[in-house]
Amino acid sequence: DQQVKQNSPSLSVQEGRISILNCDYTNSMFDYFLWYKKYPAEGPTFLISISSIKDKNEDGRFTVFLNKSAKHLSLHIVPSQPGDSAVYFCAATGSQGNLIFGKGTKLSVKP
Amino acid sequence: GAGVSQSPSNKVTEKGKDVELRCDPISGHTALYWYRQSLGQGLEFLIYFQGNSAPDKSGLPSDRFSAERTGGSVSTLTIQRTQQEDSAVYLCASSSGRQVAFGSGTRLTVV
Numbered sequence: 001d002q003q004v005k006q007n008s009p010s011l012s013v014q015e016g017r018i019s020i021l022n023c024d025y026t027n028s029m030f031d032y033f034l035w036y037k038k039y040p041a042e043g044p045t046f047l048i049s050i051s052s053i054k055d056k057n058e059d060g061r062f063t064v065f066l067n068k069s070a071k072h073l074s075l076h077i078v079p080s081q082p083g084d085s086a087v088y089f090c091a092a093t094g095s096q097g098n099l100i101f102g103k104g105t106k107l108s109v110k111p
Numbered sequence: 112g113a114g115v116s117q118s119p120s121n122k123v124t125e126k127g128k129d130v131e132l133r134c135d136p137i138s139g140h141t142a143l144y145w146y147r148q149s150l151g152q153g154l155e156f157l158i159y160f161q162g163n164s165a166p167d168k169s170g171l172p173s174d175r176f177s178a179e180r181t182g183g184s185v186s187t188l189t190i191q192r193t194q195q196e197d198s199a200v201y202l203c204a205s206s207s208g209r210q211v212a213f214g215s216g217t218r219l220t221v222v
Contacts, residue, residue: 006153032209043115043202043213044154089154091211097142097161099204099211103153 003027004092006102013109019077021105023090026071030092030100035064035075038087038104047088048075080109113137115214117203123220124193132188132217136205143186144211145178149199157201160186193221 005024013019021035031052036044050057050064050073057064063076077084090102116135124130136143145157156170160180171177175193180186190197200216 034210036213041215043204043215046210046212049210091154093209096167098156098159098167099144100156101146101154 002102003030004090004100004102006090006105008105009103010106010108013080013107015082015109015111016079019075019080019084019107019109021075021077021088021090021107023073023075023102024071025073025092027092027094027100028071029094029096031095032093033064033066033073034091034093034099035062036089036091036101038089044089077107080107082109082111085109115203115205115212117201117214117217119217120215121218121220123222126195126221127192129189129191130193130219132190132201132203132219134186134188134203134205134214136184136186136203137207137212138184140205140207140212141183142206142211143180144204144206145186145188146202146204147199148202148216154202157188190219193219195221197221 034049035047037047038044048062066073087104087106089104093099118133141162143160146154158178159167175191178188198221200218202216204211204213
């Protein structure tokens with residue numbers, strides 16, 4: 001039973017355009033959400049996070065949106081760059097502290 | 112150290128042998144996680160240590176898997192009687208708050 005779902009295994013975007021990566025969750029006890037980026041043969045690196053008391057958090061080209069009623073969050077990257085090509089993982093945590101990941105979305109940004 | 116360190120980076124073992132994977136978390140981090148990523152799959156939670164609390168072992172796939180965290184620091188993940196389906200990248204992570212830092216992983220191949 002997946003608590004964090006990333007339904008798109010892959011996404012291809014043209015350089016300069018917006019990339020939108022989506023994530024859904026089922027556990028209403030989750031109160032903190034994170035996005036990680038992973039290159040091949042490396043560990044995931046933290047990208048951006050959002051607390052459940054907010055609906056938007058922005059950091060440079062990266063913005064995360066949270067819709068609590070829909071149990072949905074999304075990561076927007078604009079403008080997309082070829083170096084953004086990687087696998088993006090959505091993760092969620094609650095008071096128990098455990099961090100649950102989705103299966104990831106492979107983003108390809110084409111020059 | 113500056114980051115989460117895992118050793119070995121690669122391990123090839125024969126089916127039926129036991130293996131030990133080591134994780135050195137970031138100094139001062141109270142939480143430590145083990146995940147694994149099988150080929151083409153997402154990050155599968157294995158076990159979570161938080162301070163002196165009993166670990167959350169709910170993700171361990173079988174009783175062949177166990178993990179220890181000595182002195183609240185270094186952790187060892189042990190897989191007994193390895194099977195081919197255990198082949199994966201095993202990732203360790205640590206945190207002192209809600210942002211989790213990952214190591215580069217140990218790639219385990221069972222032949």
